[in-house]
Structure formats: C-alpha cells, structure tokens
Amino acid sequence: MAVAPLSQKEIEDRLAELPGWALDGDRLARAYRLDSHFAAVALVVHVAHIQDELDHHSDLTLGYHTVTLTVNTHSVGGAVTAKDFELAHRVEDIAPGHGAH
Numbered sequence: 001m002a003v004a005p006l007s008q009k010e011i012e013d014r015l016a017e018l019p020g021w022a023l024d025g026d027r028l029a030r031a032y033r034l035d036s037h038f039a040a041v042a043l044v045v046h047v048a049h050i051q052d053e054l055d056h057h058s059d060l061t062l063g064y065h066t067v068t069l070t071v072n073t074h075s076v077g078g079a080v081t082a083k084d085f086e087l088a089h090r091v092e093d094i095a096p097g098h099g100a101h
C-alpha cells in the first residue's frame with residue numbers, strides 16, 4: 001500500500017480521535033500500564049502478531065508493568081502516515097482486553 005506523509009494538521013486531527021496517543025518528535029507514541037509483568041508480555045506478543053499482519057512495525061518496548069510503542073513509517077523517511085494510525089487503532093482495539101490502561 002502506497003502511503004504518504006500526513007500533514008501536521010492531519011496528524012492533529014487524527015490524534016484527536018486517539019486518546020492516549022501523542023506525537024513524540026517524529027513518531028506516534030503511547031505507553032500502556034498493565035497489572036503484571038506477564039500481562040505486559042502477552043500484550044507485546046499480541047501487538048507483534050498485529051504488526052506482522054499489517055507488515056508495519058513499531059519500536060515496541062517491554063518494561064516491568066509497561067509496554068511502550070513508538071512508530072513512524074520507514075519507507076517514507078520516518079514520517080507519520082496512515083499506516084501508523086492504522087496500527088495504533090488496531091492496538092487500541094485489543095489493549096483493554098489485556099487490562100492495559
């Protein structure tokens with residue numbers, strides 16, 4: 001799928017529909033808190049499945065009770081695109097099921 005960098009206004013408009021996510025430099029980012037370390041591990045594995053399905057991969061960091069994602073689109077030089085928002089929305093859909101907040 002061909003993707004184009006989003007404008008600052010497009011990013012802000014899309015972020016308004018995505019509570020918890022923010023722009024961190026040139027990357028879309030969110031940190032989740034979980035109730036246990038293994039809940040965090042399970043979320044990482046679930047996100048990894050989604051990322052392979054979408055063929056779009058965040059930098060995914062596992063902490064003790066935390067999972068952090070930051071993502072932009074490498075193929076357009078590290079800009080934020082619709083693919084980053086697609087991934088963010090897919091993660092938002094499954095995160096509550098893991099008790100992530």
Ligand SMILES: C[C@H](O)[C@H](O)[C@H]1CNC2=NC(N)=NC(=O)C2=N1
Pocket residue numbers: 055056057058071072073074075076
């Ligand atoms: C060949 C493969 O489709 C590409 O390298 C994919 C893999 N995952 C990716 N992930 C991200 N974040 N950006 C990309 O441009 C990208 N490209």
